[in-house]
Amino acid sequence: MITFNANDRILVTGASSGIGKAIALQLNALGATVVASGRSQQRLEEMRAQCAHPDALFLEPLDLLTDMDALPSWVRSLREQYGKLSGLVPCAGTALISPLREFDRTMATSFFDIHYTAAMLLAKGFADRRNNVGRGAAIVFIGSRAPLVAQAGLSIYAAAKGAILAATGVLSKELASVGIRVNALAPGLVKTPMAEKTYLSFLPEERRQEEIASYPFGLGEPEDVASMAVFLLSRHSKWITGQTIVLDGGRY
Ligand SMILES: NC(=O)c1ccc[n+]([C@@H]2O[C@H](COP(=O)([O-])OP(=O)(O)OC[C@H]3O[C@@H](n4cnc5c(N)ncnc54)[C@H](OP(=O)(O)O)[C@@H]3O)[C@@H](O)[C@H]2O)c1
Structure with a gap:
């Protein structure tokens, strides 16, 4: 069984909603100390109200x-405030459907900023030996199936x-x-506010049903992604590194 202790301090960004929230809640329930970040203080507080051990979940809106x-x-x-970190999950982000005719440099830059550059800068801070516990520390990036299987x-x-x-x-x-x-992690479509707002709501009903039907085990739940993130942060995965794990419920 996967367990953590209070000295397992894990920074999760995007923790106020969807996948990041599920990761923060699972880690907290399993005994880790979670430093949870997101933009909205209110959504972060709502998340903490649902957690198992509020005394081990710290909110850092940014x-x-x-x-x-x-x-x-x-x-x-954060290390100075809470102690050395053992895990980092850069999960903050949003999605966008944008055909080539709408390609815009500013938009592209902002997507690379949040999904690549911010994640790398967080990893840089985490990898500074003064800030992490050394052996046993782990980073789990939240990628997507999108770069692996082309979709218009x-x-x-x-x-x-x-990237x-x-x-x-x-x-x-x-x-x-x-x-x-x-x-x-490279998840397919997961039922979160982002998936609805930036993707599913744009599809005509017939297309939407086709999309859902292309997942033989249904669309993902945030908890499905969280379980794998938790495993990759735990000691049970101590021989796994450099991998991208696709989570897509067998999408056709
Ligand atoms: N849902 C999917 O189908 C799916 C599939 C593959 C990969 N992903 C990836 O999974 C991650 C989480 O997505 P989700 O579906 O869980 O979305 P979500 O429910 O909309 O949550 C997004 C989170 O990112 C935070 N965030 C966004 N921009 C931010 C910024 N500039 N600074 C700090 N925090 C920011 C949000 O904070 P606030 O709530 O405070 O604004 C929120 O906590 C994203 O990287 C997404 O690309 C999602």
Whole structure:
């Protein structure tokens, strides 16, 4: 059985909603100390109201795009406040359907900022040996199935997610010598506010039903993704690094 203890301190961004929230809640229920970040203080507080051990869940609201250069020192400040970190899950982000005719440089930059650059700057702060526990520490990036299986309209999102999947293997090589494992998840469609707002709600009803039917085990639940993230953060996965795990319920 997977368990953590209070010295397993794990930073989860995007923890106010959807997948990040499910990860934060599962980690907290299993005994880890969770530093939970998101933009909305209110949504973070709602999340904490649902958690098993509120005394081990700390809220750190931050818009990750406001001062990106400061992200490594933000991680350091969290270490000063809570102690050395054992895990990092950069989960904050949003999606976008954008065909080529609507390609826009500013939009593309903002997607790379949140899905790649912010995640890398957080990883940089985490990998500073003063901020992590060394052997036993783990990073789990939240990628997507989008870069692995081409789908119209997702060029910006898929490219930004592809960048972090590419970095996963590279960082696993760079950080193995200091005992940090690095893995990524590549989920298909998961039932979250983002999936509804940025994707499903744009589909005509017939297309929407087709999309749902293409998942033989149904659309993912945030908890399905959280279970794998928790495993990859735990000691039970101590021999796994540099991997991207596809979670898509056998999508056709
Ligand atoms: N749902 C899917 O089908 C699916 C599939 C594959 C991958 N993913 C990935 O999974 C991750 C989570 O998505 P989700 O579906 O759980 O979405 P969600 O329910 O909309 O949650 C997104 C989270 O990211 C936070 N966030 C967004 N922009 C931010 C910023 N600039 N600074 C700080 N926090 C920010 C949000 O904070 P606030 O709530 O405070 O605004 C929220 O906590 C994303 O990286 C997404 O690309 C999702």
